[in-house]
Amino acid sequence: MFRLDVDPALLGETGERRQLRAVLREFLAQTCGPEEVRGQTAGPHGFDPVLWERLAGEIGVHGLALPEEYGGAGGSFADLAVALEETGRVLCPAPLLPTVVLAAHTLLLCGDRAACERLLPGIASGALTATVAGFAHPERITAERGPDGWLLRGEADFVPDGEGADVVLVTARTSDGPRLFACEPDAGGCDRVARRVLDPTRRQALLRFRGAPAAPVGEAGQAPGVVDAVLDAGRTALAAEQVGGCAHALDAVVEYVSHRTQFGRVIGSFQAVKHRLADLLVEVEAARSASGWATACLAAPEAGEVRVAASAAAVVCATAYRRAAAEYVQLHGGIGFTWEHPAHLYVRRARADEALFGTADDHRVRLAGILGLAGPPGWFRSGAPSAGPCRRAC
Template identity: 65%
Template sequence: MRRRHPEIDPQSLSETDEQRQLRAVLRDFFTEASSPEDVRKHLGTPRGYDEPVWARLAGEIGVHGLAVPEEYGGAGFTFAELAVALEESGRALYCAPLLPTVALAAHALLYSGDHTACECYLPRIADGTLTATVAGFDAPEPASPASPDGPDEPGVTAEQVGSGWVLRGQADFVLDGAGADLILVRARTPAGPRLFACEPTQDTSRRTPRRVLDETRRQALVEFRGAPATALGTAEGTEETVAATLDAGRAALAAEQVGGSGHALDATVEFAAQRHQFGRPIGSFQAVKHRLADVLVALEAARTASAYATACAAARAMSSPSAVASSQLPVAACAAAVVCSETFRLATAEYVQLHGGIGFTWEHPAHLYVRRARGGEVLFGTTDRHRTRLAELIGLTTGNDPTAGTGSTAGIGPTAGTGPTAGIGSTAGTGSSAGTGSTAGIGPTAGTGSTAGTGSTAGTGPTAGTGPTAGIGSTAGTGSTAGTGSTAGIGSTAGIGPTAGIGPTTGIGPTTGSAA
C-alpha cells in the first residue's frame, strides 16, 4: 500500500547555510563569466562555450565533483548541492554541457555500480577534463506483440567481438553529442539491453550537429560504425540504471528551469518598475501586477516541486536500490518535470510580453530564455508523457475504459473530478461507468434508467421526472413528449438531437435518434 505522506526529512527541503554560500559564489561567478553577451559570443564557436570558464568552474569552485564521492575524486556532497549549481547555471543561461556531463553521465556511472568504470571516468569528470553524455536512454523497445513492427528508429545494437564489444546504429538528438569525449550508450544485445561506455573517434563514429531551437544546448546525431565499447554494470541492472539516470536528469533540469524562471521574473519586475507610461511605472497597473503575481505563485510551486525531486535524488544516490527514496524519485521527478516546465514557459512568455516591443527583438536576451524553455519542455519527454507516467506510478486507472472515481483521469475516455464529464465524443457505455452524479456539462443528469449509447433514451422519449431532465428547457423533436416540467422555447432547440447553450450539444455530447 502506498503511503499517503512521503518519508522525506522536511529539513532536506530547506537550503542550508553552505548551500546559500555556494549560491552566492556561483551567482557572482556566472554574472562575471556568463552574461547574455558572453552566451551570444560563444554560440558561434566550435564547442559552443568558453572552455577556460568551464575549467575554472571545475577547478576553482568544484561544481563538477559536487555529487561525486570522494573515493572517485569528487567533493563528496550530494545532489542537493549540485541542484544549487544547476539552478544558478539555468538562471545565467550557461551554455556548457553541465547537464549531460555532471547530471546524466556521472550519475549513470554511479548507478551502474561498476567501480572500474567509476575509477576510470569520474575523476576526469570531477576535474573538468572529460565531458560526457548519454545516448539511447529513451530508445523504444524492440518488436513485441503489441508493436510487431518494432521501433520506428533503428537504435543502437552491440555485437561481441572477441573479448570486447562494438556498437552499430545511431542515436539522435544526443545532448552535446558532437563534442562529448565519452558517450554512455544503452544498446540492444541478443540477451537484452545493456549499458556501454564508448569514447568515439572519427574512424568509428560519425557525429552530425542538429539544428535545434535552443542553440545554447547543442544536440547531435551520433552514428556508430563498429565503435569499440566497454560493458558497464550488469545486464539485469541496465534498465534500472537507465530509469534512475533519466529521473536524476529530470530533477536536474527542473532545478535549471527554476533558475531560468527566477531570472525571467526578476528581470520583468525590474523593467516594470523602470518603464513609465501615462506618467507612472507600468508595474503600478493592476493588470501587470496580476500577471506578475501569477508568475510568482507558479514559481513558488516550481521551487517546491524541484526541492522535493532534489531531496529524493540526493536520498537515492546515498541509499540502496530498495530504499524508500528509490520509489519516491520517479514520482517526484515526473511531478517536477511537469510543474517546472510549465512555470518556465509561463515566466518566459511574460518576460517577452511585459517588455513590450523590445522583448520581441533579437538583441534582447528574452528570446534566448524562451528557446531554452521550449527546448527543455521535451528534453526528457513531454508533459503529457510525464502526467501519464505519474498517473501509473500513483495507481490511477488509465486507458480507454476508465471507471469513474474521485479524480480519476482517462486517456481517451472522459476525465472526471467527482464523476466523469463528457468530453469530445466520450460515451457512457463503452466502459466508462458513471454512478450517481455523472454530468455532461450542465445538461442531462443520470437519474434512474437513463442510458447513453446511440442516443439518450428513456422509454420512447425523455419525460421530465424519471428520464434525463433538461437544463433550462428542452424542445420536443419527433416523438419526445413535453410532459410536466419540460418547457420549450427558452433557449434550447431540437433537431435530430437537442442542441443547447446549457443543455447537451449534438455532435459533441451524446446524440439521439428521433427523440431527445
C-alpha cells in the same frame, strides 16, 4: 503508499549551500552574461572551455555530488541542484546536464568500480565531457562481439552534447538483453552530425555507430533499471535549471516595470501588471517547491518516491518556465520581441526543455500509472501509462 508529507528540513537550504549559491551567482554574473552566451553558442565548442575549467577547478561544481574516492567533494545531489539552478538562471551553455548528471549518475548506479575509476576523476576535474545515448530507444543500437572486443552499430538521435562529448555511455541491444557500454567516438567508427535545434544553448547531435569499439559498463541485465533511474535524475536536474530560468525572468521583469514609465507613471504601478506578476510569483514558488521535493527525494530517498517527485517536478517546472518566459517577453514591450534582448533565449530554452525528457502530458500519464489512477489502454492519447512515453532525447 507514497509519502507526500516531506520533512521541511529536507527542503531547506543550509548555510553552506547559500554560500555556494552566492559564490556561483557572482562568478556567473562576471563570466556568463547574455553576450557571452551568444558568443559561446556560436563557437566551435558550443561553450567556453575556460569557463568549464574554472567551474571545475575554482568552484568544484563538477564534483559536488561525486564520491571523494573518485575526485569529488562527497556531497549530495542537493548541492549539485544549487549549481544547476544558478547555471540555468544565466543559460550557461556548458554541458553540465549530460556530463555531471546523466553520465556520472550512470556510472555510479552501475557500480562498475573499474569504469568509475577510469572516467569519474576526469569528469570531476573538468578534463572530460560525457553524455548518454540510446536511453530513449535502445533497440536502435546493437552491440556484437568482435575479434578485439565489443562493437556498436546503429544510431541515436538528439543526443545532448553528442557532437563534442569525449565519452558516450550507450545502451545497446545484445543477445543477452540491453547492456551499457562506454564508447569514445574519436577512436573511430562513430559519425557525429550536429542537429539544428530550437535552443542553441543546449547542443544536440545524431550519432551513427559503424562498428565503434566499446567497453561494457556494469553487469548484463541491469541496464533498464539504471536507465530509468538516470532519466529521473535528469528530470530532477532539469527542474532545478528551470527554476533558475524562472527566477531570472521574474527578477528581470520586476526590474524593468519598476523603471519603465508610460502616461507619466511607472508601469509596475498598473493593477493589471501587478496581477500578472503576482500570478507569476505563485507559479515560480510552486516550481521551486516541486523542484525542491524532487531534489530531496534523489538526495535522501526517505523523503519520498523519486519517480513521483521527478515527474511532478517536470510538470510544474516546465509549465512555470513557459509562463515566465512568455511574461519576460510581453512585459518588456517592444524591446522584448527583438533579437538583441536575451528574452528570446529563455523562450527557446523553456520550449525545448518541455520535450527533453517528456512533455507535461507524458508525465501526467506516467504519474497516473505509478499512482494506480490509469484507465484502460487508449484512455489518454497514445495508450497505457505503463508504455513509458516519457522519453524524447538521449
